[in-house]
Amino acid sequence: MRRMVCGEERRFLCFLxxxxxxxxxxxxQIHTYARNWFCLIDTIERQMGFYALRDGRVATFAVHRAPNPALxxxxxxxxxxxxxxxxxxxxxxxxKCPVSSQVYYDQVAQIEISQWSRGRVTLLCDACQAVSLLGGQGASLxxxxxxxxAAQLTCTDSIDAALARYKQLWKPVIADSQQAARRAAAWFLPASTLQLWLRRTLLRLAALPNVDSYVATALVGKAGPTPDKLSQSPAVHAR
Incomplete structure (x- = not known):
């Protein structure tokens, strides 16, 4: 669907x-280690985390720097x-790593598209707004x-106007989240011993009162306006 609306993916896929x-x-044994905790082991340019699932299994999540987007x-x-x-x-x-067909493996990327709609077809969520795992807000966004x-389709006179207003109001929110994710990249996966030490120190300090909110703001940016508040902005005419 995204290809039909916007063309080839290489035009708007931003590899991070x-x-x-x-x-x-x-x-x-690992399930016991990870019970009630998210366990993380990190080093320069690589990290792997573990958490225990309720069914007795263990989920693992890994990230590393890669110069080439090819999988x-x-x-x-x-x-x-x-x-x-x-x-x-x-x-x-x-x-215990399973065969390749049972491993989720992908590049970390963002989607940056100038056109979200064509006619009465519009894109939603990661199809046009992917901030990447570095942003950590995919589901919420x-x-x-x-x-x-939905709000614009309900309160706007035409579908064209609703789609234009949806993009006008929501695209700046997505752009801010994507920018925050790019800023957090160096912190997320340090490239030097000093950066690694700073990251570990910051994570320890995040357990202190009031520091956790500062760390969250530094990583993902300030909380943006709610959709309802944005909807109160002046109307835009469809182009």
């Missing part, structure tokens, strides 16, 4: 320089090769964006 992987596996032919082997030196419980988890679109 990272690859990510995730999979689920069974390991009672590997064998995701299982790529994960094992990239993260094998991390230590702690990582080798044990890598031994998707729900809020859908709410914004």
């Amino acid at each position: 320089g990272y690859h990510t992987a995730a999979y689920i596996f069974d390991d009672p 590997p032919a064998d995701a299982q082997q790529a994960v094992r090769d990239t993260y094998s030196s991390l230590g702690w419980i990582v080798p044990q988890a890598l031994a 998707a729900v809020a964006g859908a709410h914004m679109l």
Whole structure:
């Protein structure tokens, strides 16, 4: 659908320089380690996290810097090769890495499209607004964006005007979130020993009262206006 509205993906896919992987596996020992916690092991340009699922399995999430957006032919082997030196419980988890078809593996990217609609077809959520995992707000922005679109379709005289107003009001919110995600990239996956030390220190300080909100603002930006408040802005004429 996005290709029909906007053309080839390469025109608006913005690769941020990272690859990510995730999979689920069974390991009672690691499940015990990760119970009630999100366990993270990191180093320069790589990190892997673990959390225990209620059904007794363990979910793992990994990110590393990658100069090339092209994805590997064998995701299982790529994960094992990239993260094998991390230590702690990582080798044990890598031994449980399933076959490539059961591994989520993708590039970390954003979608930046100038045109959200064509005729009565419009794009929603990550199809036109992806902020990437660095932003950490994908689900919230998707729900809020859908709410914004529904509100404009309800209160605007024509579909064309509603789609134009939806984009006018919501695109700046998405742009701010994408910019915040790009700013957070160096913090998310440090490229030097100093950056790694600063990141770990900041995470420890985040446990202190009032510091957590400062850290959140630094990483994802200030909270934007709600869709209802944005909808009260002056109307825009469809073009």
